[in-house]
Amino acid sequence: MRSFLVTRFAAAMLLFGAIHPVQAQVNPTPTDTTKKYANPGGVSTPGSKPFFKSKLFKAVAIPAVMITYGAITATGNSGINRSARDFTQKQFRPVSTGFDNTLIIAPYFELAAVALAGVESRNDRINTLLIIAKGEAIMLASTFAVKYLANETRPNGADNLSFPSGHTAQAFLAASIVHTEFRDKSQWYGVGAYTIATSVAALRMINDKHWQSDVVAGAGFGILSAHLAYLSHRNRWGRKSIGRDIGMSPAYFGSGATGMTVTWQPKK
Numbered sequence: 001m002r003s004f005l006v007t008r009f010a011a012a013m014l015l016f017g018a019i020h021p022v023q024a025q026v027n028p029t030p031t032d033t034t035k036k037y038a039n040p041g042g043v044s045t046p047g048s049k050p051f052f053k054s055k056l057f058k059a060v061a062i063p064a065v066m067i068t069y070g071a072i073t074a075t076g077n078s079g080i081n082r083s084a085r086d087f088t089q090k091q092f093r094p095v096s097t098g099f100d101n102t103l104i105i106a107p108y109f110e111l112a113a114v115a116l117a118g119v120e121s122r123n124d125r126i127n128t129l130l131i132i133a134k135g136e137a138i139m140l141a142s143t144f145a146v147k148y149l150a151n152e153t154r155p156n157g158a159d160n161l162s163f164p165s166g167h168t169a170q171a172f173l174a175a176s177i178v179h180t181e182f183r184d185k186s187q188w189y190g191v192g193a194y195t196i197a198t199s200v201a202a203l204r205m206i207n208d209k210h211w212q213s214d215v216v217a218g219a220g221f222g223i224l225s226a227h228l229a230y231l232s233h234r235n236r237w238g239r240k241s242i243g244r245d246i247g248m249s250p251a252y253f254g255s256g257a258t259g260m261t262v263t264w265q266p267k268k
Contacts, residue, residue, distance in 0.1 A: 063224035070217025084212035107174035135229035165218030171197035172222030
């Protein structure tokens, strides 16, 4: 009996000795210390984002599609343009072009009204004004350059500056700025602004000033100009409120002339 117990104990010890090395082998491998000081803070380095998730891609994707579509379908009095023009003329009567000229900056009136109502925008008034100025410069330079290069005849034959629609570009630029400034407060501000801009595009077709390709591309140029203005804007002075010392508002000067007025009241 005693020899049997001794034999069992010896067998158990041999079995433990055989298993123990196996257990040691499955333990985690030693940590590689060759890059011990590469990241002393211990913060994991985020991987680079795919291109389609970058800010630049998100900013240019939609307007690029709109501009491309407009360029492809910009064939003048044929195809999709012809069909859209025939449908528009059958369904609607022309209206005063003075209404077009005023409505293009209506989103800026919305921007000023909402700001005066006390709704905090994304940027303070100085930075918003700088973004508007930059966006206007980008939009005017790009649209008029393309107009002269494209040399597209208007539906009514007035001139060869049809593509793209500058009125539509202006309206969508203003609408994009309104949407960006107040989208954190409510999406309805942007909905209202884009509704106005879409109305401008429709009026340009109703008044036989532009083909449908012109207004689609014009909307793309307007949105793209706003996005580029925001992406390139680095001249910030913080979020400190400047009260009513500086104000801006759209203005109509008669004879179809529109613009912006800026008021400044120095502090005592």
